[in-house]
Structure formats: C-alpha cells, structure tokens
Amino acid sequence: MRRRSFLSSAAVGAGTGMVAAPALAQALPAVSWRLASSFPKTLDTIFGAADVFTRRVSQLTGGKFQIRAFAGGEIVPGLQVLDAVQAGTVEMGHTASYYYFGKDPTFSFDTAMPFGLTSRQQTAWYEQGGGRDLLREFFRGYGVVNFLGGNTGTQMGGWYRKQIKTVADVKGLKIRIAGFAGRVMERMGAVPQQIAGADVYPALEKGTIDAAEWVGPYDDEKLGLAKVAPFYYTPGWWEAGPQLSFYVNIKDWEKLPKEYQAAVEAASYEAHVVMQAEYDARNPAALARLLKSGAKLNTFSKPIMDAAYKFSQEVMDEEAAKNAKFKKIYEPWKRFRQDQNMWASVAEAQMQNYLISAGRK
Numbered sequence: 592m593r594r595r596s597f598l599s600s601a602a603v604g605a606g607t608g609m610v611a612a613p614a615l616a617q618a619l620p621a622v623s624w625r626l627a628s629s630f631p632k633t634l635d636t637i638f639g640a641a642d643v644f645t646r647r648v649s650q651l652t653g654g655k656f657q658i659r660a661f662a663g664g665e666i667v668p669g670l671q672v673l674d675a676v677q678a679g680t681v682e683m684g685h686t687a688s689y690y691y692f693g694k695d696p697t698f699s700f701d702t703a704m705p706f707g708l709t710s711r712q713q714t715a716w717y718e719q720g721g722g723r724d725l726l727r728e729f730f731r732g733y734g735v736v737n738f739l740g741g742n743t744g745t746q747m748g749g750w751y752r753k754q755i756k757t758v759a760d761v762k763g764l765k766i767r768i769a770g771f772a773g774r775v776m777e778r779m780g781a782v783p784q785q786i787a788g789a790d791v792y793p794a795l796e797k798g799t800i801d802a803a804e805w806v807g808p809y810d811d812e813k814l815g816l817a818k819v820a821p822f823y824y825t826p827g828w829w830e831a832g833p834q835l836s837f838y839v840n841i842k843d844w845e846k847l848p849k850e851y852q853a854a855v856e857a858a859s860y861e862a863h864v865v866m867q868a869e870y871d872a873r874n875p876a877a878l879a880r881l882l883k884s885g886a887k888l889n890t891f892s893k894p895i896m897d898a899a900y901k902f903s904q905e906v907m908d909e910e911a912a913k914n915a916k917f918k919k920i921y922e923p924w925k926r927f928r929q930d931q932n933m934w935a936s937v938a939e940a941q942m943q944n945y946l947i948s949a950g951r952k
C-alpha cells in the first residue's frame with residue numbers, strides 16, 4: 592500500500608510537471624550516476640529498459656538525479672556488471688542475475704530456474720511471495736540492492752545447426768546457455784558455454800558453438816541467428832519467465848535522499864512492465880518474418896522435455912543439499928511454484944488453451 596501511494600503521487604507530479612520539480616530543485620542535491628548494462632544497444636527492448644528507467648528517474652526528480660546508461664562493453668564486459676557495481680566502479684547495473692551462477696547458483700532465483708515460474712508468477716513471488724526479502728538478504732552479501740528490471744516472458748529454446756529429435760542428439764552439442772540450464776544440459780550430454788549477447792552470433796558463425804539460446808523472435812531476429820543455425824526450437828524450458836534486474840551499490844544507495852530512493856523504486860517498476868509489454872507486442876510479427884525468411888520452427892520432443900525435467904529436479908535438489916543459501920530460497924520457492932501451477936491449471940491455462948484451439952479452426 593505504501594508503494595502504491597508513492598506511485599500515485601509520483602504519477603500526478605510527473606503528469607502536471609509543475610508541482611514537485613521546483614521543490615526538489617531547491618531542496619535536494621544534484622546527483623550523477625553511471626549504469627553499466629550487460630546488453631548491447633542494438634537490442635533495444637532489453638537494453639531499452641535501462642533507458643526507460645533512467646529517463647523516469649530524471650523526470651521524477653525534476654532533473655536533479657541523472658543516471659547515464661552504458662551498453663555492455665562500454666565500461667565493463669557484459670558479464671562483469673555485478674563485479675563493477677560491487678566494487679563501486681559504477682553506481683548501478685542492469686543485468687540477468689543468473690549470469691553470476693558461477694559465484695553462487697542462488698543468483699539464478701533472481702532470473703529464472705529450469706521449469707520455473709512464468710513472468711507473472713515470478714513477479715508475484717518477488718512482490719507477494721517473499722521473494723524480495725529473500726533476495727535482498729542474499730544480495731546484501733555482495734554489497735548490492737536489487738530491483739525489478741524487466742521480464743521477457745517465456746523464451747524460445749534456441750537456434751540449432753541440426754535438428755534435435757532425441758536425447759541422444761543432445762550429446763556433444765556445444766550450446767550457449769546460462770546458469771542452471773547449462774548444468775542440466777551437461778547431464779544430458781551437451782557442452783554448455785556462457786557467452787554474452789553481443790558475442791553469440793560470431794560464436795555460431797565461426798562454429799565455436801553448435802547452438803545458442805538467446806531470448807525470442809524479436810531479439811533473435813536482430814542478432815541474425817537464423818542465418819547460421821536455421822532450426823528454431825520451443826519452449827525454453829529453462830526460462831519460463833526470466834527476470835532482469837537493476838543493481839545498486841549498497842553504499843551509494845544509502846547515501847541517496849529518500850525521495851531519490853523512491854524514484855528509483857518507481858522507475859524500476861515502470862521499466863519492468865514496459866519490457867514485458869514490448870516483447871509481447873513485438874514477438875508475433877518477428878516470428879512471422881523469421882519463418883518467412885526460412886527459419887524452421889520445431890518443438891522439443893516429449894522425451895527431451897521429460898529428461899530435462901528429471902535432471903532439473905535432480906540438480907536443484909543436489910544444490911540445496913550442499914548450499915544453505917540456495918536451500919533457504921529453494922524450499923519456499925518450490926512451494927510457491929506448486930501452488931501457482933495448480934491455480935493456473937484451474938482458470939488461466941484452461942482459457943488460454945481454449946483460445947489457442949479455437950483460433951486454429
């Protein structure tokens with residue numbers, strides 16, 4: 592209720608443009624920050640969340656709080672955003688937390704887990720299911736405060752040079768894939784690689800990898816992956832609702848006036864909603880263009896899905912048995928997932944399945 596009150600008042604102030612800004616200009620200091628993104632500017636939807644965020648922070652503070660967003664590689668490589676924020680090289684970052692799986696697999700809860708939560712369920716868990724408090728406690732150990740930073744919706748299963756029909760076809764496959772999914776793919780016989788977004792196409796083109804997953808039609812089209820790996824698979828079982836995050840260095844956060852902290856929180860929510868809406872609106876047309884240009888759409892077979900599900904549960908249970916930080920989040924997260932899927936089966940899944948079926952007649 593407190594946040595909704597702030598959002599309402601912030602919206603009124605931004606709408607009128609003449610009430611809050613003069614007071615802020617007189618009473619609050621000018622602050623200038625840098626934000627390092629993990630993503631290239633060419634991916635305007637995922638990098639665009641940082642643009643939405645920085646613009647709204649400026650508007651909500653009457654221009655007194657300025658944050659400049661830098662694309663991956665401009666200040667630090669895309670996969671080093673956490674380190675840059677933690678070290679104070681930049682005050683903020685925009686990234687996917689599961690990129691830091693190697694530091695601790697617990698980071699993955701802030702983005703996506705195999706066969707995990709959809710985008711709506713992920714937001715519900717973060718907002719109302721205890722996720723925010725659990726993640727804030729975890730991130731504090733890295734000197735970071737985390738905020739919602741967007742969601743792509745359920746992703747595709749990636750681009751492959753050859754068809755993947757059976758579990759045997761996965762063996763030996765060099766695939767760009769991040770986080771827990773890489774560990775699951777390894778159990779299935781694949782060779783996972785973690786590669787930043789800007790480097791995915793060159794790796795496929797040179798044959799360094801045989802397959803790559805990224806996001807979905809809109810971004811995948813921009814990366815041109817269909818030109819070098821025409822078989823396009825669905826669904827991305829490892830990313831049912833992958834969440835992006837804004838990181839703030841905790842020392843810089845604590846120095847901010849409370850009004851600026853509130854602006855950061857409000858702007859992060861707006862960026863979070865806008866990203867999801869943009870992907871949902873743009874993916875259908877992008878998929879149609881990809882198919883028209885020769886991409887071959889495939890669905891993972893049931894044996895592959897069953898094997899991936901089995902191994903996913905095994906690797907997560909094994910991690911929980913040896914990692915207390917992981918277990919602390921995993922157990923309530925798993926209960927939340929079970930309840931959410933039961934509820935989804937009652938109403939939303941039934942409606943969605945009917946509409947899909949009716950639309951094909």
